[in-house]
Amino acid sequence: MEISLSVDLIATCWTTAGACEPLSSDDRSPLPIRQRVEAASEAGFRGFGIRHGDLREVEETLGFSAFRRMLDDHGMVHVELEFLGGWSSDDPEVRSASAVLRADLLRAAEALGARHIKVGGVLAAEGGTLDTDRVATRFARLAEDAAQAGTMVGLEPMPFFEIRTPQIAQEIVEKADHPSGGLFLDVWHVARAGVDYEDIAALSARQIIGVELDDASQYIAGTLWEDTHNARLFPGEGDLNVTSFVSAVKSTGYTGPFGIEMLSSDFRKLPLAEAVQRAYSTTRSVTTSA
Helix, strand or coil: CCCCCCCCEEECHHHHCCCCCCCCCCCCCCCCHHHHHHHHHHHCCCEEEEEHHHHHHHHHHCCHHHHHHHHHHCCCCEEEEEEECCCCCCCHHHHHHHHHHHHHHHHHHHHHCCCEEEECCCEHHHCCCCCHHHHHHHHHHHHHHHHHCCCEEEECCCCCECCCCHHHHHHHHHHHCCCCEEEEEEHHHHHHCCCCHHHHHCCCHHHEEEEEECECCCCCCCCHHHHHHHECECCCCCCCCHHHHHHHHHHCCCCCCEEECCCECCHHHCCHHHHHHHHHHHHHHHHHHC
16 A cells, blocks of 8 residues: 655654763753754654753743744644653652653643654553553543643553553553544554554554654664664664554554654764655655555
8 A cells, every 4th residue: 555755754853863862861962953953854854853851942942932933944744742751650759750741741732733742651660560441541631631732642652661562552542532642653662562563454543643663673682672772773674564564554544644763873873964864765765665
């Protein structure tokens, strides 16, 4: 099944972040925000992603109104904000810290007209037994907060979180039953969790908020946590059969944008323009050949 070239692509936060350190205490990009937006625009992207640390810096130095104008001037139709975790935790301190982050992201989403906010669970090693009813109740409240801010929340399952598969996330989304809350699917997390792409094809498009692409070797480099941050490959250049994943997503009827999330030690060494252009070209290739 062919996907039209009209499908919009989002340069997610790490794709334009340059030589940042995702596993450090300060994961902000060292690059000026204008340079990042310009690189994404020149490559052909129609969406821009940004993380909380960089978002706060933009708010303090540029202001959200000026940032929104910058995005508009560079053809950025979609704004993606991330990442909110901790909201599903039973630990009062974790949830308190998450509430502060939540308020920041929702305020920014409303000011910037963000399409969605990416959210996830807690690390499996730090959580207890997953109670999907309890989490669904909290996710419904989060989705309602998002609706009030004019945005959506996409629940991203990850194999090292307690919400580790799309099936678990789907159960939570269905129990929450809120139009502003749905699934967020990343081919890396889907594949590393051992989920068959046929299970993705069985989803309903109305349940899917967003989709991210990348690739990886069949061999895990270090821990899953290290592999996801340091060893991803450009779409189509690894072993995950990204084209089949895209076909499975498209078969659900999903017509929203696709993001490209590049996270790797090698990627962070590339000049920004080259890195972003390669991300765009490889992603465009797999979305048009699916």
